[in-house]
Amino acid sequence: MKKSFNIKRALRAAALAAAVLFSMNACDIHHGIDAGGDATVTESFSFQVNVASQSQLRLEGVNGPIDLVGVPGATTVEIWGKRRVTSESEEDARAYLRNLEVRVSDSNDEIFVQTVQPQNTHGRSLEVVYHVRMPGNWRAIIKNANGNVLVDSLQNQATVAIANGNVELHEIAGAVKAELTNGNMALTGVRGSVRAELINGNVFVETILPKNGACELKTVNGTLGLQIPKATSAEFDAEVSNGTINLVGLTLQATASSPKALHGRLGSGEGSIKLNTVNGNIQVAGY
Template sequence: MGKKVVALTVIAALTAGCGDSSGPNGGGGQVDNQDFLAEVSLNIDLDASARTTFNVVGINGNITVVGVAGTDNFQIRGERQVWSESVADAQDYLDRLQVAVTEIGNEIRIRTVQPSNTGGRNLVVNYELSVPARLTAQLVNINGNVTVQLMDDIVSVTNTNGNVTLDDVLGDQLVSLVNGNVESQTPILAPNGIIDLVTVNGNVALDIPQNTSAQFSATLVNGVITVSGLVFLNPVQTLTSFSGTLGGGQGSIDLQTVNGNIQATGF
């Protein structure tokens, strides 16, 4: 289960520099409540015709990605939000809560930039992305849910607190999560494709076609493993693990949790 250490290292590395520490407490003092909201919508459009990959580094908020076939239009929607003890203070911190978008080589990079000390305020950026389905996606978040739909290439998700849901992802699926559930409904696993779904505290659920070809492994520490609708060659089952070969065993499926249940279902 050493992958979780790697995941936390990745989060620390990618979120380094996302804080703005200008001024004491990032420019404001401690607040007593979060009763007032200031917010503004995100509305950014990019031409992704020369891009092959994108990454998002969030801090607090949900990340939703929907792939669209046959387009080069990359749309960033959502909102920046700040809750504080007054409208004026919330608006002040909203100006400090920004989304940085850069295009370098074949990559689009999106990240949340906020004061390193929020002084008890709640700062949130929710991302709703409509992107070319052909792109490779790397998503990193700290607090919030991550949802990905209809992507054709590799999807990598690293999250600390929140659920991860993948629907109709045709490329490799690489998920590393600390607290939350992982769910994936996969219409097809490509030859030599990889599904690697890992959480520490939470459940893992995978729906795959019955004709999937892969080496399958599910392991946990505290919980129950349930497998249904799938035919395995040479299955090996213990109280905390299940492994076997699906079809010709060309791909790889690895499901892991420490505290939680694992369910794999064939359809």
């Protein structure tokens, strides 16, 4: 159990390291030559949108880390970060930077933030680093191809889908949905239903399941860790193909078990917990 739960600590450290990159300069362009001899040109960007009738922020990135934090009582949405192009020469990187755009659109119900770039970059490396601060009672929807995603302090739903990187969600009062292909996932302080799917990597979830809520966690290759209150009320189902199931600090009633499956009821069984992994262990602890 300890090994799985260390994911939370490791991912939080990585996310906090990314968060110190804050800069609010709108036109700060600089360049440098990296150890590989490539030239990198970077430009800062920043946007501020007044809060009106919107209730959701949707962000679609391509390459680069994203951190989003809910701010109680906020009357504006702040979006800032860096656009970065690496190429074989400074001249080419600077010229190509115009093809890497950050677009922000405002509709009646949502703010939409999007990275726009050519599909074929002809060997150039493109990255956008995002920092977002928005009202804490908004919903958040984030899609990213490559890069870590951190979401913190929301009183509403959070949906995250990325291909490669780590996902870290903290203190989310609404329902959470997270999908990841390659990387690790840590969801802590969740107080709504949880659905998380991961292909390659470890997943750790610490949640207080609401009455009649659901927690569904799936991974193919990796350890699955779940931490819940001892008073949790839910039907419990856990299955593995190649691995073990370990349950500590919880009383499971009406138990049916086999070497690869464990079924039963926690409390009066009002909610639902379903855990499944192919290659890895399932570790569940009550606190």
